[in-house]
Amino acid sequence: MxxxxxxxQDSIGGQVRRSPSVTMNSLGxxxxxxxxxxxxxxxxxxxDGTLLRGRSSFPYFFLMAFxxxxxxxxxxxxxxxxxAWLLYHFVSEAAGIRVLIFFSCxxxxxxxxxxxxxxVLPKFYAEDLHSGTWEAFSSFGKRYILxxxxxxxVEPFAGSxxxxxxxxxTELEVIRGYATGRVKSPGVLVGRxxxxxxxxxxPDQMPDFGLGDRSTDLDFMALCKESYLVPFRKDVEAVSxxxxxKPIVFHDGxxxxxxxxxxxxxxxxxxxxGCGLAVIRVLAGSYLPTSxxxxxxTILGVKVIVKGNPPPPRGGDGKxxxxxxxxxxxxxxxxxxxxxxxxxxxxxxxxxRLSEFLSPIKTVALSxxxxxxxxxxxxxxxxxxxxxxxxxxxxxxxxxxxxxALFAExxxxxxxVAMNTRMTMFHGTTARGWKxxxxxxxxxxxxPVYEVRxxxxxxxxxxxxxxxxxIEVANHIQRVLAGALGFECTNFTRKDKYLVxxxxxxxxxxxxxx
Numbered sequence: 170m171x172x173x174x175x176x177x178q179d180s181i182g183g184q185v186r187r188s189p190s191v192t193m194n195s196l197g198x199x200x201x202x203x204x205x206x207x208x209x210x211x212x213x214x215x216x217d218g219t220l221l222r223g224r225s226s227f228p229y230f231f232l233m234a235f236x237x238x239x240x241x242x243x244x245x246x247x248x249x250x251x252x253a254w255l256l257y258h259f260v261s262e263a264a265g266i267r268v269l270i271f272f273s274c275x276x277x278x279x280x281x282x283x284x285x286x287x288x289v290l291p292k293f294y295a296e297d298l299h300s301g302t303w304e305a306f307s308s309f310g311k312r313y314i315l316x317x318x319x320x321x322x323v324e325p326f327a328g329s330x331x332x333x334x335x336x337x338x339t340e341l342e343v344i345r346g347y348a349t350g351r352v353k354s355p356g357v358l359v360g361r362x363x364x365x366x367x368x369x370x371x372p373d374q375m376p377d378f379g380l381g382d383r384s385t386d387l388d389f390m391a392l393c394k395e396s397y398l399v400p401f402r403k404d405v406e407a408v409s410x411x412x413x414x415k416p417i418v419f420h421d422g423x424x425x426x427x428x429x430x431x432x433x434x435x436x437x438x439x440x441x442x443g444c445g446l447a448v449i450r451v452l453a454g455s456y457l458p459t460s461x462x463x464x465x466x467t468i469l470g471v472k473v474i475v476k477g478n479p480p481p482p483r484g485g486d487g488k489x490x491x492x493x494x495x496x497x498x499x500x501x502x503x504x505x506x507x508x509x510x511x512x513x514x515x516x517x518x519x520x521x522r523l524s525e526f527l528s529p530i531k532t533v534a535l536s537x538x539x540x541x542x543x544x545x546x547x548x549x550x551x552x553x554x555x556x557x558x559x560x561x562x563x564x565x566x567x568x569x570x571x572x573x574a575l576f577a578e579x580x581x582x583x584x585x586v587a588m589n590t591r592m593t594m595f596h597g598t599t600a601r602g603w604k605x606x607x608x609x610x611x612x613x614x615x616x617p618v619y620e621v622r623x624x625x626x627x628x629x630x631x632x633x634x635x636x637x638x639x640i641e642v643a644n645h646i647q648r649v650l651a652g653a654l655g656f657e658c659t660n661f662t663r664k665d666k667y668l669v670x671x672x673x674x675x676x677x678x679x680x681x682x683x
Contacts, residue, residue: 196390196398199380202305210377212309213367213389216316216323218382219399220306220331221297222407223427226266226318227253229290230273231428233322236289236421236601237281238273240440246272247433262385263357266317270341270357274319275350279343282321288601288670289422291326297427298331298408302380302399306331307412309378313337315367315389317358332414337366364388418568418661419669421600423610425592436594443594443613446470450612454503455529462507462529470616475508477623480584482511482554489550491580495569495650496558497590498597499524499607500619505556505586506530508621513554516546518561518663521605539575546579556586559643562663563598567656569647570663577642581632584623585646587653591618600670624653 218224227250235243249272257265274282306312312333316323320338327333340353355362367375367389379386379393382401390396410416426432446469453465466473480490492513494501502515506529514531525532533549535542549555559572577583590597590611597611611617629635633642651658664674 196396199301199305199397199399202378202395202397204308207308207378208310210309211311211313212306212378212380213313213315213376213393214302214306214380215382215386216314216318218401219380219386220299220302220314221294222299222405223297223429224382224401225429227269227430228293228427228433229318229322230269231433232289232293232422232424233277233282233285234273235424235428237277237285240437242273243433244437247430247437250430262317262359266339266357266359267352270319270339270352271350274341274348277348279321279341279346279348282341282348283325284601284671285422286322287325288420290322291330292417292420292422293427294323294326295330295410295413295417296407298413299399300406300408303331303408303412305378305380305397311376313370313376315358315363317363319352330413330415330417335370337370360385361388364392367392416566416568418564418566418659419600419666420565421602421670423595423599423602425594425596439594439615440613443615444609447609447612451527451608454507455527459506459510459512459529463510466507471612472616472618473504473507474618474620475623476620479509479623480626488580488582489552490554491550491576491583492554492556492586493576493583493646493650494556494558494586495588495654495656496560496563497565497588498563498611499604500597500611501558501588502530502532502556503528504588504619504621508623509554511554513556514549514552515556516542516549517558519604521603521607523605524608527608543575543579546576550580559646560663562666564661564666565596565598567654568659568661569651569654569656570659570661570666572643572647574639574643577633577637577639577646581627581629581634583627583632583642583646584625585627585650585653587620587622587624587650589620589622589654591620593617600667622653624649 214220217226231243231246234246249268253265253268256268314323314327314333314336316338318338319341320336321341323338324336327336339357342349342351342353358366375392375394377394379390379396380399381390382399428436450469450471453469454462457465463473492505494505506512512530514533516533516535518535520532520534533545557576559576560570561573564570592614594614595610597607599607631637631642631645633639647658667673
């Protein structure tokens with residue numbers, strides 16, 4: 170696996186048997202491989218440029234530096250990238266990778282590296298999965314990945330989402346739970362070391378099928394019974410999400426796009442501009458009159474799309490409206506108020522003190538004690554309109570989590586609201602980081618978009634007042650919102666999300682971190 174793009178390799182048709190004299194021109198293209206009887210065979214594949222479309226692993230090291238180490242570390246890594254490129258091209262591939270490993274991982278807790286590898290990297294790996302190679306790789310009964318990248322960075326994605334039985338990769342040196350930035354013997358797995366690692370993993374019988382994309386892969390490919398090259402093509406499609414072993418429903422991290430060197434540079438240069446813009450946008454939303462907020466957001470580059478007909482504050486019977494929203498960011502209730510051009514009260518399961526202080530609308534924290542929460546919501550409904558997000562936590566992907574059914578017992582005047590967002594640079598949610606920065610990260614995007622779609626009020630015959638159970642009502646509204654958004658309903662809960670992303674159940678996760 171290479172860390173930076175190398176010269177495009179030529180390949181011709183044909184296949185090769187195990188031989189020490191394998192050359193680039195003697196190998197066949199992956200486009201000519203045979204599907205026959207692969208279920209009982211073993212495949213071993215390189216990662217960058219082979220299983221992944223991209224031939225550079227810099228984006229994943231930058232993600233590790235940014236998400237686990239912070240902005241300063243990511244800047245240092247970006248400054249060191251030219252040195253790594255020069256070493257890679259004029260000294261050795263291993264030397265270039267060592268530089269990336271050192272500046273991205275040195276001094277980090279292994280626990281933090283593990284968490285980023287589990288919660289952040291899989292989404293980006295999946296979006297770069299090579300469709301042609303995946304077709305071959307997924308056809309085999311046993312799947313192995315041989316990579317020069319740190320094993321700890323690749324393993325969570327490979328095992329959980331593409332069904333790899335084992336990742337053979339470079340091992341990081343660890344002292345007292347911290348990565349030193351060095352690698353364990355025998356070193357970075359490139360060239361002959363890849364072949365040695367493969368021999369150690371398969372002492373009795375070599376894999377049936379080998380996949381690589383460049384000359385440094387030839388040593389291990391020569392050991393396989395069949396070997397094929399994956400030619401570099403810029404127009405190759407990524408694997409669609411439905412073809413993965415399981416879908417990526419939950420992921421964390423602040424960056425929206427895979428940070429290529431150019432995009433990483435643009436992101437770092439935008440940060441000071443984005444921070445200033447975010448402060449102005451937050452203050453405008455917090456302190457301007459509600460009637461001015463919509464226009465202010467438009468002037469400041471925040472696009473608010475409103476669809477459907479918002480209901481009046483109270484019906485003829487004097488009952489308040491309970492808005493039930495899909496949950497995309499902490500700002501859902503604020504943009505709902507912007508769309509309504511009036512303030513509503515929001516009930517939340519958790520909110521940072523900073524967000525609570527800056528919120529232009531009243532926020533009331535729920536205790537997760539059913540009886541106490543029901544009493545509080547009833548009292549709030551007597552005061553005026555209320556908004557609730559029954560998923561209990563945000564989800565970035567096109568899925569809706571299971572709805573808590575408590576809201577359905579407390580009102581028959583329910584209006585579903587389909588909330589959706591578009592962000593191009595930063596995610597406005599986090600599970601691992603400080604939630605107080607979530608609104609700022611959303612507003613740091615150059616042109617963030619919030620879509621608020623008001624659906625029809627729930628008919629009386631579908632409410633608890635007409636004899637429906639609260640679970641039936643909650644499930645119905647979940648399906649209605651999913652249909653409006655083009656999302657998929659799931660049974661995942663807040664606890665499931667936090668177990669995946671943080672290893673905790675999320676029950677005590679209001680710490681003000683970093």
